[in-house]
Amino acid sequence: MTEILTELSETVLRIQFNRPDKKNALTASMYTTVAQLLNAANDDDGINVVLLHGAGDSFSAGNDLGDFLSHPPGGDDSPQNRFVSALIDFGKPLIAAVHGAAVGSGTTMLTHCDFVYATERTTFQMPFVNLALVPELGTSYSLPAQIGYVAAAELILLGLPFDAHRAAELGMVTRVVLEADLLPTAMDTAHRLVRQPAGAVQASKRLLKISSRAQVEAAVKTENQEFASRLRSPDAKEAIAAFLEKRRPDYVKAKAAAA
Numbered sequence: 001m002t003e004i005l006t007e008l009s010e011t012v013l014r015i016q017f018n019r020p021d022k023k024n025a026l027t028a029s030m031y032t033t034v035a036q037l038l039n040a041a042n043d044d045d046g047i048n049v050v051l052l053h054g055a056g057d058s059f060s061a062g063n064d065l066g067d068f069l070s071h072p073p074g075g076d077d078s079p080q081n082r083f084v085s086a087l088i089d090f091g092k093p094l095i096a097a098v099h100g101a102a103v104g105s106g107t108t109m110l111t112h113c114d115f116v117y118a119t120e121r122t123t124f125q126m127p128f129v130n131l132a133l134v135p136e137l138g139t140s141y142s143l144p145a146q147i148g149y150v151a152a153a154e155l156i157l158l159g160l161p162f163d164a165h166r167a168a169e170l171g172m173v174t175r176v177v178l179e180a181d182l183l184p185t186a187m188d189t190a191h192r193l194v195r196q197p198a199g200a201v202q203a204s205k206r207l208l209k210i211s212s213r214a215q216v217e218a219a220v221k222t223e224n225q226e227f228a229s230r231l232r233s234p235d236a237k238e239a240i241a242a243f244l245e246k247r248r249p250d251y252v253k254a255k256a257a258a259a
Contacts, residue, residue, distance in 0.1 A: 004033045005055070011048040012190040013041050020056025023101055025064035028071035031079035035086040042090055048198050049190045050090070052113070053097040053183065059122070062104025065240070073136070073227055080105075084137045084220055087112035088213065091202050093193045097186035098122050098164075099179060108135065110172065111142040114205065117186050118164035119179040124172070125161040131243065132235035132251075134226050141219035145212060147171050 005016040015037055017024035041047040054060055073080045087094070087109060095115040099122055102110070107124045110116050128135050135143070135156055144152040147170040155162065167173040177185045193201060230236050235251055242249035 003027065003030050004037070006037065008047065010191065011046060011194050012051060012187070013037070013047045013049070014051045014053065017052075017054040017060050019064075020054075020058075022064060023058040023061035024054040024056065024106070025061040025067075026105060027064045027067040028079040031083040035079070035082040038086040038090050042086075042092065047092070048194050048201075049093045049095065051095045051097060051186055051190055052109075053186070054099065056100075058100035058106075059096070059098040059102040060106030060109075061101055062106045065244070069240070072231055073224055076224075078224075080136065081220070081224065083109075084112075088138070088216060088220075091206060092198075093190075093201060093205065095186050095190055097182050098173075099182055101125075103127065105137060108137040108139040108143075111139055111146055112137070115174045115186070115189050116172065117182055117189075118167060118173045118176050119182050120164060120176055121179060122164040122167075122176075123161050124164075124167055125159065126155055127159040129157055130159040130239065132233060132239040132249075133230045134223060136220075136223050136227055138216040138220045138223070140223055141215045142212070145215075 001018065003017070003019055005018045007014045007016075015034060017026070017030065019025060019027075019030075038050065041050050071079065090112075093115070094113045096110050096113045096117070098106075098110065098116060098118045101123055102118075103125045104127065107126050126135060126139070134140070139156075143156070146152075151170050154160075164173055164176045168176050175185070235249075238251060238253075239249045
């Protein structure tokens with residue numbers, strides 16, 4: 001099965017995560033492919049808008065944990081870093097149509113989108129701390145900048161799921177729509193953008209992003225360093241083992257074993 005599907009229609013490129021049996025959990029190859037598609041679309045005058053969406057019953061469950069442990073983030077050339085760099089560099093409108101579960105990077109990538117549509121059944125979660133890890137994709141800067149520190153602290157430090165109405169209330173979602181209206185609404189926005197003068201749209205996006213770009217890039221670099229350090233910690237090893245074994249983590253025991 002092809003893990004990433006694309007469709008180009010009237011200068012709108014649709015990129016679909018296509019691992020429905022795994023809730024579109026992202027592998028290293030999927031990160032690499034989407035990064036390549038975004039970079040190519042950025043340079044293609046025949047593409048004005050990109051729309052991200054997922055197959056099956058979810059947008060994306062975030063990292064495929066087994067694949068992730070085999071290909072952990074390892075520096076500037078890691079698949080995850082190429083992906084976030086492509087998001088930061090993408091100068092054209094980026095729309096996300098989010099249904100079902102959006103977990104981990106399935107949520108954090110949305111902070112780089114210009115329009116985010118969700119359904120009443122969409123749920124979001126950033127459970128990094130639950131796995132003894134830290135946020136990624138620049139979210140340590142972009143999330144508090146977007147929704148405020150107190151709200152960001154609640155979502156990151158507690159790692160609890162939240163629904164689409166809460167996401168819209170915080171300003172993470174453009175609009176909540178009926179499930180049947182999700183893709184039509186996203187495509188309607190895409191076509192409205194196509195009818196706008198492309199140069200003015202792209203220049204306006206650049207101006208809206210210019211004051212935060214350096215901070216997001218710095219956050220990504222710092223996150224990568226901290227993430228790699230946390231991943232090697234006894235707490236993370238215990239949290240990930242507990243997740244895979246479907247049990248509660250025992251951090252006291254893990255700390256004693258490490259000592």
